[in-house]
Amino acid sequence: MNTATVVAGIMVLAITLYACTGIADYGAGFWDLTAGGRDRGRLPRSLIDNAVTPVWEANHVWLIYVLVLCWTGFGSTFASVMSTLYIPLALALLGIVLRAAGFAMSKDAARARMRHLAGWLFGIGSFLTPFCLGTAVGAVLTGRIPVGNAAGDEITSWLNPSSILVGLLTVAIGAYVSALYLLAESHRHGITALHGYFRFRARAAGVAGLLLGIGVLAALRFDEEQMFDRVVQRGWPLLLISLALLAGSFRLATGVRVWLMRLVGAGGIAALVWAWAVAQYPYLLPFSLTVQEGAADPATLRWMIIWFVGALVLVVPALILLFWLDQKGELGEDPTTSRAPTTTGSAQT
Amino acid sequence: MNADLLAAPAQLLPAREQMALTLMFHIIFVPFGIALPTMMLIANYKGLKRNDTVALTLARRWSHAAGLTFAVGAASGTVLSFEMGLLWPGLTGRFGEVFGLPFAIEGILFFLEAILVAIYIYGWRRLQPWTHFWLGLPIPFVAIGGAFSIISANAWMNMPAGFTMDANGQITEVDPIGAIFNKALPYEFGHFLVAAYMAAGFTVASIYVVGWLKGRRDRYHRLGILIPLTIATVLTPVQFVVGDLTAVAVFKDQPAKFAAMEVVTESGTHQPEVLFGRYDSATNTVEGGVSIPGLNSWLAGGSVDTYVPGLDQVPAENRPSNVTIVHWAFDVMVGVGTVLLLLAFWFFIAYWRKRDVPNNRVFLWFAASAGVLTFIAVEAGWIVTEVGRQPWIVYNILRTEDAVTNTDAGTLWISFSLIALLYLSLAIGTITVLRAMSRRWRKSDETEDELAVYGPRPALNEVES
Numbered sequence: 001m002n003t004a005t006v007v008a009g010i011m012v013l014a015i016t017l018y019a020c021t022g023i024a025d026y027g028a029g030f031w032d033l034t035a036g037g038r039d040r041g042r043l044p045r046s047l048i049d050n051a052v053t054p055v056w057e058a059n060h061v062w063l064i065y066v067l068v069l070c071w072t073g074f075g076s077t078f079a080s081v082m083s084t085l086y087i088p089l090a091l092a093l094l095g096i097v098l099r100a101a102g103f104a105m106s107k108d109a110a111r112a113r114m115r116h117l118a119g120w121l122f123g124i125g126s127f128l129t130p131f132c133l134g135t136a137v138g139a140v141l142t143g144r145i146p147v148g149n150a151a152g153d154e155i156t157s158w159l160n161p162s163s164i165l166v167g168l169l170t171v172a173i174g175a176y177v178s179a180l181y182l183l184a185e186s187h188r189h190g191i192t193a194l195h196g197y198f199r200f201r202a203r204a205a206g207v208a209g210l211l212l213g214i215g216v217l218a219a220l221r222f223d224e225e226q227m228f229d230r231v232v233q234r235g236w237p238l239l240l241i242s243l244a245l246l247a248g249s250f251r252l253a254t255g256v257r258v259w260l261m262r263l264v265g266a267g268g269i270a271a272l273v274w275a276w277a278v279a280q281y282p283y284l285l286p287f288s289l290t291v292q293e294g295a296a297d298p299a300t301l302r303w304m305i306i307w308f309v310g311a312l313v314l315v316v317p318a319l320i321l322l323f324w325l326d327q328k329g330e331l332g333e334d335p336t337t338s339r340a341p342t343t344t345g346s347a348q349t
Numbered sequence: 350m351n352a353d354l355l356a357a358p359a360q361l362l363p364a365r366e367q368m369a370l371t372l373m374f375h376i377i378f379v380p381f382g383i384a385l386p387t388m389m390l391i392a393n394y395k396g397l398k399r400n401d402t403v404a405l406t407l408a409r410r411w412s413h414a415a416g417l418t419f420a421v422g423a424a425s426g427t428v429l430s431f432e433m434g435l436l437w438p439g440l441t442g443r444f445g446e447v448f449g450l451p452f453a454i455e456g457i458l459f460f461l462e463a464i465l466v467a468i469y470i471y472g473w474r475r476l477q478p479w480t481h482f483w484l485g486l487p488i489p490f491v492a493i494g495g496a497f498s499i500i501s502a503n504a505w506m507n508m509p510a511g512f513t514m515d516a517n518g519q520i521t522e523v524d525p526i527g528a529i530f531n532k533a534l535p536y537e538f539g540h541f542l543v544a545a546y547m548a549a550g551f552t553v554a555s556i557y558v559v560g561w562l563k564g565r566r567d568r569y570h571r572l573g574i575l576i577p578l579t580i581a582t583v584l585t586p587v588q589f590v591v592g593d594l595t596a597v598a599v600f601k602d603q604p605a606k607f608a609a610m611e612v613v614t615e616s617g618t619h620q621p622e623v624l625f626g627r628y629d630s631a632t633n634t635v636e637g638g639v640s641i642p643g644l645n646s647w648l649a650g651g652s653v654d655t656y657v658p659g660l661d662q663v664p665a666e667n668r669p670s671n672v673t674i675v676h677w678a679f680d681v682m683v684g685v686g687t688v689l690l691l692l693a694f695w696f697f698i699a700y701w702r703k704r705d706v707p708n709n710r711v712f713l714w715f716a717a718s719a720g721v722l723t724f725i726a727v728e729a730g731w732i733v734t735e736v737g738r739q740p741w742i743v744y745n746i747l748r749t750e751d752a753v754t755n756t757d758a759g760t761l762w763i764s765f766s767l768i769a770l771l772y773l774s775l776a777i778g779t780i781t782v783l784r785a786m787s788r789r790w791r792k793s794d795e796t797e798d799e800l801a802v803y804g805p806r807p808a809l810n811e812v813e814s
Contacts, residue, residue: 054471057423057463065456067430071441072449079442082434086756090764093431094771100424101775114781149438150755296446297512297523303450311457318464321484331471 003302004295007073008284010308011066012277018062019273020177020266023133023170025056027178029099029126030171031201032119044182045119047194051185054331056103058322060096073304074294076147077284084145084152085136092132099125127171134170138163138216141276142224143286162219169216172209173269179205180249180265184258188327202253206246213272227279227286235275242271357750359758364436365749367765369735371428374772376731377724378422383496383542384549385415386466386488388577393482395572403569407576409473410790411553412485414783416470421779423463428768436761439752440742443520447512448505450525455498462491493542500541504533507734508602509743532602536595537734543588548727550581551689552720556787561706562713574706578716581723582693589690592683593648600649603744604658606737609669610679611645612638613659620645620657625680628672633660670739678732685726692719 028048035041035048071078082089102121135158139145144157157163179202186194220228231239245268252261280286284294295301325331389411396405430452433441441449469485476484505511511528512520557573600607607613612623614633622645626638643653650656660668669675692715699707707713742749754761 054467057420058467061460061463064427064430068452068456071434071445072453075442075445078434079438083438083754083756086435086760089431089435093428096427097424097771100420101778299523300446300450300525303525304453307453314461315457318461322464322468325468330475
């Protein structure tokens with residue numbers, strides 16, 4: 001295995017982690033958006049808020065890391081993808097900013113109207129971003145990105161059945177995993193009222209995801225047969241693992257063994273991402289540019305690997321600490337106090 | 350605008366405008382990301398050491414504001430990392446392998462910062478006080494490391510290094526470490542780091558000075574002024590030295606940028622220092638402005654006999670496209686710096702005599718406006734660096750028009766308008782929230798939970814059931 005493949009592997013790893021964390025946060029936003037009116041949605045929303053707040057920024061950074069890895073390690077691929085897919089990626093960006101703004105504002109917005117607006121921004125961004133990122137993946141997967149500065153079609157590259165289905169699948173994936181996470185959270189906090197609520201949502205999203213997954217395969221069969229063949233011929237063990245794990249998490253969605261349920265669910269998503277990666281290998285841009293052809297200078301790749309190892313040493317302990325403290329209940333804003341300030345308290349100006 | 354820019358592709362202008370808007374927005378949040386954690390940790394340390402609840406309250410509130418600015422900065426930083434490809438594929442596509450490594454480093458450091466900030470902000474209630482402090486302590490260092498990485502990438506664009514180009518324009522022999530430690534890095538980093546601490550320091554202090562002016566002269570406001578103002582004023586004289594070194598280095602490394610900054614039209618010795626004025630690119634002359642004989646040569650090389658190359662030495666198509674803007678920005682930056690230097694000395698003398706916040710109203714008004722002033726200087730300094738480098742995106746190697754995306758100009762104008770609208774609402778939102786936050790603090794209608802800096806909070810289920 002050479003340096004270019006290793007860096008490509010690191011990139012796939014980062015995408016995997018983003019899919020299991022960042023995309024799941026968007027899923028939480030999706031449930032926030034669909035939680036219903038102010039009164040009915042209050043309890044699930046406060047749980048979502050409580051669960052996502054301490055970790056969303058850390059989860060989000062994986063995306064930035066994927067971007068910088070791509071332009072450093074595979075500059076021409078990055079340039080080709082970004083310039084051809086300008087529209088969906090700019091829209092994904094719009095969603096990211098809307099959601100982050102909504103999230104940052106809602107913490108301290110004093111008036112209910114503004115909190116309501118922030119909730120909408122959060123929700124809309126939560127749909128827009130994974131959908132657009134998904135269509136971009138679909139565009140790459142179906143070989144619609146030629147090498148060059150905006151060399152592909154700006155519209156049809158992502159506005160086609162295959163890409164749209166991948167976009168919807170991404171939304172469903174986020175919705176499914178986050179429903180599992182939120183179910184686990186409701187168990188951890190002992191909020192029984194939400195157990196059935198999120199179990200139902202997890203299962204609904206799971207069914208939708210399965211149908212969309214079949215849809216993606218069918219679309220791929222007619223759209224880009226060569227890629228379809230690669231997915232089913234080399235990707236099938238991973239697809240099977242993914243299916244088995246997702247089915248397992250579906251089954252586990254009673255929420256009793258919460259850690260196992262989350263782990264199995266995330267593992268299913270990870271296997272799906274790797275099935276895509278394996279099907280596409282050795283192409284960065286099917287079927288015009290391979291990992292070797294598109295790779296940066298070996299010196300750069302070597303340093304990227306060295307830095308990645310260094311980063312593991314730095315980040316992994318910190319990340320474990322964050323999740324550990326979070327799960328121990330040492331972190332997290334309290335929804336009732338941070339959202340509805342009362343007038344108690346001594347003078348302190 | 351000269352004929353050269355008119356010949357440029359139609360998408361260049363919206364791409365540049367969008368990049369400028371997003372960078373100028375992002376740069377407002379960077380100083381807070383770097384310096385606010387330092388201030389909050391100083392307050393936290395003071396609070397724990399002396400069992401000082403006022404200092405702890407300050408630390409808690411500053412961490413709260415740091416969290417908000419960090420979140421908005423994260424969002425606008427994401428915009429920038431997308432835009433590197435959305436707008437400038439010709440830069441990242443070709444040179445990403447040379448100067449991309451610092452971005453990968455910054456990505457990880459930012460990640461680490463996000464984790465530590467989350468632990469710190471959300472750990473106030475239940476973590477052990479000293480554990481909480483120690484977990485927060487790495488934040489300023491990680492932030493400085495992140496700034497180092499980004500400045501390194503920017504410095505590389507000004508002083509490209511770490512690769513060779515063969516006859517066909519192909520990049521060979523990439524040395525990413527050489528690219529990181531390029532020649533412009535030390536002074537760009539030093540200059541920006543000090544600027545960041547000054548900007549955040551003066552701004553935070555100015556907020557409490559306004560309260561002080563309104564008669565809220567308690568210990569809370571005193572500390573809120575003294576901690577950040579001390580940091581900012583101590584660094585102001587330092588910035589003069591660093592800034593001067595920077596200018597001299599730019600004079601040597603990027604003569605065209607220096608000529609634009611100081612609006613030197615004809616090369617020669619005994620160059621005058623021209624304050625403001627208007628540059629005419631057609632005739633290469635300056636209209637108006639105040640001229641101080643010989644000062645420019647003296648500042649550049651320590652003697653009036655220093656030879657300063659002018660814009661006449663640069664072929665017309667390679668001259669910075671907006672000399673007047675670069676020159677004005679430079680004068681504004683230096684002007685603000687000089688004014689702040691006066692403020693710093695005033696504060697030193699007054700504090701040394703009375704050991705308290707000076708009571709002179711002129712001083713207080715002066716200090717109240719210092720926050721806005723430093724940010725004007727930060728923006729102006731950014732304009733000098735970035736607009737002064739034009740028409741090059743990579744100095745003397747890659748022209749900006751060759752790096753821009755081929756995406757349809759109409760699409761770019763639409764996205765520019767959307768981004769502008771979005772950023773306007775983001776700015777309004779941020780200010781509204783920060784104001785709401787301070788109003789709530791001022792009205793002291795905090796919940797007991799918020800007032801208890803350290804201490805257990807009710808669990809979610811206890812509250813909900």
